[in-house]
Structures are given as C-alpha cells and as structure tokens.
Amino acid sequence: MPQVINIFLYGGASELAGNLTNMAQNGMGDTGTNNSINTNSKNSYSDGNAFGGNILLKRTDNPNGEITANGCWYSAGGAFMENMLSSADMNLYRTIYKQKSPTQSHRESIFMSHKGALDIENAPGVGTRLALMINSNFSSYKSTTFADGDPMPSDANGFVLPFVSFEGNSTSYALDPENTMPLNLRGITMDNQFNNPYTRGDLTSSETAINAMAQNVIASQQSQYNGVWSALNKRAELADRMTSLSALLSDDNLPVVPGGVNTSNDISLHSDFGHNLLSTDSRLQYPNTGFAQRLKAAVTLMLHNPQTLYATVGTDGLGGWDDHNNGIDRDGYRRRMLRVMQAIDVAMKHIKWAGRNGITTLGGKTRTNTSNIIINVMGDFGRRVNLNDSGGWDHGNNQNLYTFGGAGISSRRALGNVIGETIRAGQTGTNNQYTVPDNGSKTWEPMSVAASTYRYFGATNPHIMTADPTYNPQGDKTLEDES
Incomplete structure (x- = not known):
C-alpha cells in the first residue's frame, strides 16, 4: 500500500522558487531578447x-547566481531542489494550470485541490474518497500487503490510524453526503507531539470508579454490548500506539548515516543555510522550525505505522503564502520556501536512511521498504510574475507541484525530472504579467494530483473519481498520463 503526505501552501505560493526560467532575457540568464519577466515587470x-x-x-556562469541549472531559485529552496533532483528523490511539475475553472479565489481553489473536484460543494475530500474507494472495494485488496509485510486487516475496521491530519480540520476529510463510511476510516487530527486524543487519563476518583464499573458491566455482557466492547478495545489499542509514537519522536530514534553513504556534500549544503544535518553521533537532525517538526512527526508516523495511508500537513509557523506585499522581505517568501525545501530534503533522508537501517514498526515487524512513501507539495494557485508596487505578487493561475519519493510504486513516473515549460505573457510594465504553459508543453489541472493519488492506490480509471456530470464530465488525467 502506498503512503502519501500532502503538504499544502495555504494562500497560494509563487511559482518562482521552482521556476526562474523566464526571469532573465531569453530565459535562464541568457541575453538577446526583451521577453523576460524582469525586462517587462512593473x-x-x-x-x-x-x-x-x-x-x-545562472549559477553555472557565476557562483553567486540565483538561477540553478534547472532554473530554480537557489536561495529560495532551489539549492535543495537541485540536490533532490540529482538524487532522483523529486519531480518538479511547472505547469499545473487551471483551464476548466480558472478561478483565483482562495476558497474555491483550496476546495478544488483538497476535494480533487470542481463540484466543491458536494464532493468529499480526497482522503475521504480514497477511504471510500478502499472500503467499497475491500475484497480487491485482500492480497495487498503493507510496507512491513503485514497483510490487510479482515475488514476496514481493522485499520489503525489510516487517515491523519496534522493541520486541524482539513477539507481533505470532508465527508461524502451520499455515502456512509466506517468511523475508523475517517480522518483524525493529531499534533507534532502525538498528544493522545484517545487517553482517558486525568479522571477524578469518582470518574475512574464509574469508568471501571462500566467496563465491568460491558465485559460481563460482551455479547449484548459487542459493538461497545470492540470500540473500547480499539480505543485502548490506539492509545497504546499513540504512546509508542510519542516515544519515537526523540532525536535518539532518528537514523544514523547508513554505511556507504557519502554525506559530505549534503552536510556542506545544509551548513551553508545554517543547519547542522548530523548530530555529534552522526544522527540525522531536522531544522528547528515548527514546520520541520510537524513534517518529522508525519514521516515518523508513516515509517512506524505502515497502515497510515494518507496524511495532510500545513506550514504553520512559517507564515502564509498570500504574498501580495512581502515578497522581497528578508523573512518573506524566499526564507519560507527555503525552510520548506530544507525540511523536505531532511525528510527524504529520514525515509531512505531509516529503510536502509531497518525500522521496527508499531506492530513489531522489521521494515526495510520505504519506497512507497510520497510527499506532494502545492497550494491554492500560482501568482503573477510581475513584481507589484508593494514588493509582492498578486493572484495568478499557473503553479508548481513539487513531488517527492514513491519510486517503488509501479504507476509512479520516474523521479529526477522537471516536467512542463512556461512562457511569459501579459502586458509590459503593468501589474498583469503571468506565465502560461509553452506551446506543446505538458500541462495538468490541479485535480490531476488527486487522480494520480487514486491510481497509486489501485484505481484503474482514476479520472472518473475527479469527474462530475455538471462541471467536469470527463474528469482529469493523472500526472503520469500525457495524452
């Protein structure tokens, strides 16, 4: 079974961190034409x-250049993107471009991505639709195993923490108004310390006595109260797992450098941006930011509980991405994108190194396969590429999808590639410049990310799961489908 972490950049992040290819004359630092973003910017x-x-x-022409070999913005996370592209841990899609509904409204755009549909009022969230797909086709998954070799449970209620939110109430888990779903497959919220939502601690003495009496009555009449008894047992099982997960967050449980892995370039790169990649005992270290710690928790959960299939993560602590007026600030867009990509670079090492060293899962199995874990990063929409009078960018359309890992999933596109090409469009010297897919470039709708997610989990016609009869009858192709 795949495992997907979906990171959303609320507010709509500029594409420029991953796409400076149209910034200078004739693209990427060359000269000769007047069609560059900078020449035409207000x-x-x-x-x-x-x-x-x-x-x-270009950084290849000047060591202080900001345009990397693949056209990323070096100091805005591009250094780490290049590192992950070269190690085949990442793909960068530059043309996630809305054509069916080119809205630049926050609510509609967020719902479109989190629901994988244009019918945003009636469609369930991506996590919910995935859970319904698994539940409705459970017999088809009988021969499927989790990444530690464990078989599928006998029924959907046997899953442990399959759908999780690290961002509070997430639209990805909006319920389906037309279909019911087992309670155990609904999304649950937790924080980056795995504080236990299942505990019954801190009870008064009288509450403790009443709780014990209730359990004794239910136990003595187990056949009559079988559902309640099962729920109590499940709560106790989940409470134990959450306690075990909390202990795993200690830095002592992060992986050491596996034998044969040369980390000298990685250490130097992280050091250039103020982070010590390794501790004194050669263990991996995450940056000390709220987002990095939340990502660490999500990766830890995925590694040690292969039954966690889908998790959503925000970027709380870094600030929002609605950069109308703070693009040029020192702690603005560049710093936030740097912190996102630096943390993901560490997360990819966590995933790979832990697999090389071997992981003891919460079920007591030894896991070495971590090539089924995917991290996706996108936002509401893109932004215009003109630098406005407030030093920022107003809402646009075209955006990037940054996607990492999952090389072991058969339907996944090969990693290490930049896909999609853009050109500048709009009116010179005005606050109305933007990029669009170049003629003949591959391009996708935001719903294609959801379609690919369904494909990874076995959907044979995933475009149908993004379709609706009113707004999107044909649905949307997957990221791997170029037709």
Missing part, C-alpha cells in the same frame, strides 16, 4: 532594493 527584480542582480544570473 518593478525591477534586479534593483538593489528588491533581489539584486544575481537573480538574473
């Missing part, structure tokens, strides 16, 4: 009060 990107002249230079 305000100069290369002005000293903005980003400086290095944003126009």
Whole structure:
C-alpha cells in the first residue's frame, strides 16, 4: 500500500522558487531578447532594493547566481531542489494550470485541490474518497500487503490510524453526503507531539470508579454490548500506539548515516543555510522550525505505522503564502520556501536512511521498504510574475507541484525530472504579467494530483473519481498520463 503526505501552501505560493526560467532575457540568464519577466515587470527584480542582480544570473556562469541549472531559485529552496533532483528523490511539475475553472479565489481553489473536484460543494475530500474507494472495494485488496509485510486487516475496521491530519480540520476529510463510511476510516487530527486524543487519563476518583464499573458491566455482557466492547478495545489499542509514537519522536530514534553513504556534500549544503544535518553521533537532525517538526512527526508516523495511508500537513509557523506585499522581505517568501525545501530534503533522508537501517514498526515487524512513501507539495494557485508596487505578487493561475519519493510504486513516473515549460505573457510594465504553459508543453489541472493519488492506490480509471456530470464530465488525467 502506498503512503502519501500532502503538504499544502495555504494562500497560494509563487511559482518562482521552482521556476526562474523566464526571469532573465531569453530565459535562464541568457541575453538577446526583451521577453523576460524582469525586462517587462512593473518593478525591477534586479534593483538593489528588491533581489539584486544575481537573480538574473545562472549559477553555472557565476557562483553567486540565483538561477540553478534547472532554473530554480537557489536561495529560495532551489539549492535543495537541485540536490533532490540529482538524487532522483523529486519531480518538479511547472505547469499545473487551471483551464476548466480558472478561478483565483482562495476558497474555491483550496476546495478544488483538497476535494480533487470542481463540484466543491458536494464532493468529499480526497482522503475521504480514497477511504471510500478502499472500503467499497475491500475484497480487491485482500492480497495487498503493507510496507512491513503485514497483510490487510479482515475488514476496514481493522485499520489503525489510516487517515491523519496534522493541520486541524482539513477539507481533505470532508465527508461524502451520499455515502456512509466506517468511523475508523475517517480522518483524525493529531499534533507534532502525538498528544493522545484517545487517553482517558486525568479522571477524578469518582470518574475512574464509574469508568471501571462500566467496563465491568460491558465485559460481563460482551455479547449484548459487542459493538461497545470492540470500540473500547480499539480505543485502548490506539492509545497504546499513540504512546509508542510519542516515544519515537526523540532525536535518539532518528537514523544514523547508513554505511556507504557519502554525506559530505549534503552536510556542506545544509551548513551553508545554517543547519547542522548530523548530530555529534552522526544522527540525522531536522531544522528547528515548527514546520520541520510537524513534517518529522508525519514521516515518523508513516515509517512506524505502515497502515497510515494518507496524511495532510500545513506550514504553520512559517507564515502564509498570500504574498501580495512581502515578497522581497528578508523573512518573506524566499526564507519560507527555503525552510520548506530544507525540511523536505531532511525528510527524504529520514525515509531512505531509516529503510536502509531497518525500522521496527508499531506492530513489531522489521521494515526495510520505504519506497512507497510520497510527499506532494502545492497550494491554492500560482501568482503573477510581475513584481507589484508593494514588493509582492498578486493572484495568478499557473503553479508548481513539487513531488517527492514513491519510486517503488509501479504507476509512479520516474523521479529526477522537471516536467512542463512556461512562457511569459501579459502586458509590459503593468501589474498583469503571468506565465502560461509553452506551446506543446505538458500541462495538468490541479485535480490531476488527486487522480494520480487514486491510481497509486489501485484505481484503474482514476479520472472518473475527479469527474462530475455538471462541471467536469470527463474528469482529469493523472500526472503520469500525457495524452
């Protein structure tokens, strides 16, 4: 079974961290035409009060250049993107472009992505639809195993923590108004410390006595109260698992560098951006940010509980991504994108190194296969590429999808690639410039991310699961489908 972590950049992140290819004349630092973003921008990107002249230079031509070999923004996380592209841990899709409903409204765009549908009022969330798919086709999964070799449970109620939110109430788990679902397959919220939502601790003495009496009555009449008895047992099982997970968050449980892995370049890169990748005992270390710790918790849960199939994560603690007026700030967009990609670079090492070293799961099995874990990163929409009068970008359409891991999933596209090409469009010198897919470029709708997720879990016609008769009769192709 695959395991998917979905990171959402609420507010709509600019595409520029992953796409500076149209920034300078004729693209990526070359000269010769006047069709670049910077030449046509209402305000100069290369002005000293903005980003400086290095944003126009290829890093291959100048060691201080900001445009990487693949056209990413070096100091806005591009350094780590290049690291993950070269190690075949990542794909970068540059043309997630809305054509069926080109809205730039936050609510509609968030719901479109979290529900994988254009019928945003009536459709369930992606996590809910995935749970319904598994539940409705449970007999088809009988021969499927989890990443530690454990078989599927006898029924859907046997899953432990299959759908989790690390961002509070997530639209990804919006219920289906037309279909009921086992309670155990609904999304549950937890925090980055795995504080236990199942505990019955801190009871008063009288509450403890009443609780014990109730359990004794139910136990003595187990056949009559079988459902309640099963629920109590399940709660106790989940409470134990949450306690075990909390203990795993100790840095002493992070993996050491596996034998034969050369980390010198990785250590140097992280050090350049203020982070010690390894502790004194050669254990991996996450950056000390709220987002990095939340991602650490999500990865730890996935590694040690292979039954966690889908998890949603926000970027709380870094700030929002609605950058109308703080794009050029020192702690603005560049710093946030850097922290996101730096944390993901560590997360990918956590996933790979833990698999190389062997993981003891919560079920007591030894797990070495971690190539089924995928991390997806996207937001509401893209932004315009003109630098506005407030030093930011207003809402746009085209955006990036950053996707990591999952090389062991047969329907997954090979990693290490940049897919999709853009060109600048709009009116020179105005606050109305943007990128669009180049002629002949591959392009996808945001719902394609949901379609691919369903495909990974075995859907044979995943486009149907993004379709609706009113707004989107044909549905949407997967990321791996180029037709």
